[in-house]
Amino acid sequence: MYDLIVIGAGPSGIFASIFFKKNNKSAKVLILEKTDIVLHKVKISGGGRCNVTNIENDPKILVKNYPRGYKELLSCFYKFNTKDTINFFENKNIKLKSQVDGRVFPQSNNSMSIVNALLDEIDKLNIEIKKNQSVVNIKKENDLFEINTNNEKFLAKNLLIATGSSKMGYEFAKIFDHTIIEPIPSLFTFNCKNFLLKDLSGVAIKDAMVKIVDSKFYQLGDLLITHFGFSGPCILKLSAFAARYIFEKKYIFKISINWLGELNFENILNKLIEFKKKNPNQKLLQNNIFNLPKNLSKHFLKSLKIIDKKLIEISKKDLINLSNKLTNDIYQINTKSLNKQEFVTCGGIKLNEVDFKTMQSKKTKNLYFAGEVLDIDGITGGFNFQNAFTTGYIAGTSMKTNDNNQNT
Numbered sequence: 001m002y003d004l005i006v007i008g009a010g011p012s013g014i015f016a017s018i019f020f021k022k023n024n025k026s027a028k029v030l031i032l033e034k035t036d037i038v039l040h041k042v043k044i045s046g047g048g049r050c051n052v053t054n055i056e057n058d059p060k061i062l063v064k065n066y067p068r069g070y071k072e073l074l075s076c077f078y079k080f081n082t083k084d085t086i087n088f089f090e091n092k093n094i095k096l097k098s099q100v101d102g103r104v105f106p107q108s109n110n111s112m113s114i115v116n117a118l119l120d121e122i123d124k125l126n127i128e129i130k131k132n133q134s135v136v137n138i139k140k141e142n143d144l145f146e147i148n149t150n151n152e153k154f155l156a157k158n159l160l161i162a163t164g165s166s167k168m169g170y171e172f173a174k175i176f177d178h179t180i181i182e183p184i185p186s187l188f189t190f191n192c193k194n195f196l197l198k199d200l201s202g203v204a205i206k207d208a209m210v211k212i213v214d215s216k217f218y219q220l221g222d223l224l225i226t227h228f229g230f231s232g233p234c235i236l237k238l239s240a241f242a243a244r245y246i247f248e249k250k251y252i253f254k255i256s257i258n259w260l261g262e263l264n265f266e267n268i269l270n271k272l273i274e275f276k277k278k279n280p281n282q283k284l285l286q287n288n289i290f291n292l293p294k295n296l297s298k299h300f301l302k303s304l305k306i307i308d309k310k311l312i313e314i315s316k317k318d319l320i321n322l323s324n325k326l327t328n329d330i331y332q333i334n335t336k337s338l339n340k341q342e343f344v345t346c347g348g349i350k351l352n353e354v355d356f357k358t359m360q361s362k363k364t365k366n367l368y369f370a371g372e373v374l375d376i377d378g379i380t381g382g383f384n385f386q387n388a389f390t391t392g393y394i395a396g397t398s399m400k401t402n403d404n405n406q407n408t
């Protein structure tokens with residue numbers, strides 16, 4: 001019999017078991033993992049570097065990085081946020097570094113630093129991990145959870161479901177009457193059929209504005225042209241905030257790009273007219289007045305057939321067309337690709353059925369949830385691990401060994 005069984009050896013389950021065991025030294029804790037690798041996603045995360053968290057530590061700003069879960073996470077971040085994650089690892093002598101974009105990585109640039117720090121702690125605290133144990137069924141009888149795996153049966157007083165985006169995790173939650181918000185992908189890139197800009201693959205644009213046509217969704221940020229369409233922080237963020245809308249559109253929708261970010265059509269047209277007045281004998285490409293990557297400017301000027309013309313030869317209509325192209329360039333998106341560096345599931349256990357003070361189910365006593373199994377997901381930047389650590393910490397510090405002392 002265990003005081004706590006955790007299903008899933010991901011960051012949320014590992015974190016919860018560490019904090020539970022720290023507070024309950026004599027408790028028996030078991031983590032069941034279906035594969036033979038623990039912390040697999042941490043290992044492969046951030047291209048093997050592990051973007052472990054973010055430097056932003058103001059809970060009110062931090063929550064803005066979560067398209068789903070921002071309301072619930074606010075109070076949680078006052079208990080455990082990115083600063084606490086950084087302290088946790090630095091206290092284990094893992095040196096971390098932050099990039100200008102706020103992402104935090106181990107100084108070693110190797111995710112194994114993070115994996116090993118967590119596993120050392122598991123070892124020190126005498127927490128048992130059983131690998132190759134795929135949980136297939138759970139029931140609760142006489143206040144105890146009976147957990148059946150492919151080859152063994154276990155009993156536990158407390159159960160934490162920390163199965164990430166695995167379908168089985170959702171099935172377990174349903175056994176206890178929880179509602180599952182349909183899981184769909186988040187953090188993906190946009191692909192176009194017959195992509196006109198494919199020769200510009202690799203070109204990055206600073207602070208472009210991308211809007212999904214006929215929707216409320218838009219993002220300002222760095223944009224990357226790929227072989228098949230568009231990627232970069234701006235697109236990933238847009239894919240996250242509009243994940244369900246795009247899913248409902250079956251990934252077929254139009255985007256409008258303002259290559260110059262917040263400058264509008266009038267600003268640009270006026271600037272072009274002004275420039276033409278002052279420099280009638282010059283060509284637009286030579287001057288690159290909007291500071292766009294040269295190949296991209298070339299593409300626009302070529303497509304409007306004004307690349308070889310001096311400004312005096314360019315009509316007002318051409319300048320209007322160019323201003324339009326720069327501020328409202330429409331592309332038809334036909335499919336998506338998963339972002340290789342990081343992806344996450346939108347959807348999961350409905351949040352109002354979980355008490356975020358404890359991460360306990362509101363439907364079943366002593367049943368807890370943490371991490372991506374919940375309907376919480378963040379944009380790229382270390383926010384998804386932070387969700388796993390924060391909810392894992394809250395579950396771990398809320399669970400009790402003594403039945404008379406349970407949180408409800």
Ligand SMILES: Cc1cc2nc3c(=O)[nH]c(=O)nc-3n(C[C@H](O)[C@H](O)[C@H](O)COP(=O)(O)OP(=O)(O)OC[C@H]3O[C@@H](n4cnc5c(N)ncnc54)[C@H](O)[C@@H]3O)c2cc1C
Binds near residue numbers: 051053
């Ligand atoms: C390629 C990639 C890169 C990423 N990079 C980053 C990054 O750099 N920064 C960031 O913040 N986020 C990143 N993420 C997202 C992040 O990995 C997840 O949000 C996070 O791992 C979720 O943690 P978790 O503990 O909830 O679930 P998981 O890490 O998914 O762990 C769940 C565990 O449960 C196990 N399990 C499932 N079902 C069962 C069962 N029936 N029985 C037993 N065990 C079971 C699984 O095998 C798994 O080990 C990345 C994701 C991917 C896919």
